[in-house]
Amino acid sequence: MSTIVPAVRVEGLHVRYGRTSALEGVDLEIEPGLVHGLIGMNGSGKSTLFKALMGLVKPTSGTVALFGGTSADARRRARVAYAPQSEDVDWQFPVSVREVVAMGRYGRLGMQRRLRPEDRDVVEQALERVELTDLADRQIGALSGGQRKRAFVARGLAQGAELLLLDEPFGGVDKRSEATITALLRALAAEGRTVLVSTHDLVAVPALCDRVALLNRRIVAQGAPADTLRPGPLAEAFGGFVPAEALRPEELAA
Numbered sequence: 001m002s003t004i005v006p007a008v009r010v011e012g013l014h015v016r017y018g019r020t021s022a023l024e025g026v027d028l029e030i031e032p033g034l035v036h037g038l039i040g041m042n043g044s045g046k047s048t049l050f051k052a053l054m055g056l057v058k059p060t061s062g063t064v065a066l067f068g069g070t071s072a073d074a075r076r077r078a079r080v081a082y083a084p085q086s087e088d089v090d091w092q093f094p095v096s097v098r099e100v101v102a103m104g105r106y107g108r109l110g111m112q113r114r115l116r117p118e119d120r121d122v123v124e125q126a127l128e129r130v131e132l133t134d135l136a137d138r139q140i141g142a143l144s145g146g147q148r149k150r151a152f153v154a155r156g157l158a159q160g161a162e163l164l165l166l167d168e169p170f171g172g173v174d175k176r177s178e179a180t181i182t183a184l185l186r187a188l189a190a191e192g193r194t195v196l197v198s199t200h201d202l203v204a205v206p207a208l209c210d211r212v213a214l215l216n217r218r219i220v221a222q223g224a225p226a227d228t229l230r231p232g233p234l235a236e237a238f239g240g241f242v243p244a245e246a247l248r249p250e251e252l253a254a
């Protein structure tokens with residue numbers, strides 16, 4: 001039996017918003033040190049699953065464990081970082097990019113504490129890692145879509161998070177930024193961090209993800225991209241529609 005504690009273990013998770021059933025019995029295990037893709041159509045429950053992992057929505061039933069403990073515990077110990085979908089962020093908030101990244105440090109120290117010189121160094125290193133040093137004094141809303149995503153990744157890095165949950169990091173991002181973010185996330189996994197990314201961009205998946213989970217209110221398929229991005233599971237995940245860009249050339253011809 002494997003002794004590796006999964007970064008995420010979800011069992012029998014149901015979430016409802018009033019009359020809307022968003023998740024219906026999700027079972028999911030996320031192995032640490034890999035990039036995992038969470039793929040599903042609009043309304044399939046991706047954001048709800050992220051929020052449930054963070055303890056931001058209450059399950060109707062089922063359980064969520066991060067590193068074998070509660071999500072509250074993982075948050076308290078700064079082990080998990082969450083970058084919400086762009087629509088869920090107030091981009092007018094008067095904070096600079098550097099201040100957003102520094103929030104990752106406060107997560108560890110508590111807002112009452114002042115950043116020490118070594119914390120400031122960590123913030124600068126995180127900014128440099130995502131190539132935002134030159135834009136660090138800008139108001140966060142004055143960044144492009146791709147730069148905003150990178151700022152949130154930097155916040156997670158400054159926090160020292162072992163698990164990064166990124167909701168649609170490729171939404172509204174051009175191909176160049178997408179390649180930068182992909183390389184960054186691959187490098188984070190190579191360091192042993194765990195990354196869970198929701199995306200519609202199926203073309204990006206094989207280069208980015210070690211594992212894929214297809215979601216349609218429950219997990220339809222989970223495994224290596226080559227095994228899951230197949231016509232059958234894709235049709236089930238996308239309500240009968242098979243996104244052609246997800247298929248390999250031989251399957252397209254079939």
Ligand SMILES: Nc1ncnc2c1ncn2[C@@H]1O[C@H](COP(=O)(O)OP(=O)(O)OP(=O)(O)O)[C@@H](O)[C@H]1O
Nearest residue numbers: 017020021022040041042043044045046047048049
């Ligand atoms: N706060 C809410 N109140 C009521 N219903 C909600 C709420 N948030 C989400 N829902 C509903 O729950 C379902 C799942 O939504 P969710 O945002 O998790 O899907 P998603 O896969 O992230 O979608 P998208 O790809 O469009 O972002 C949808 O039917 C949505 O309308």
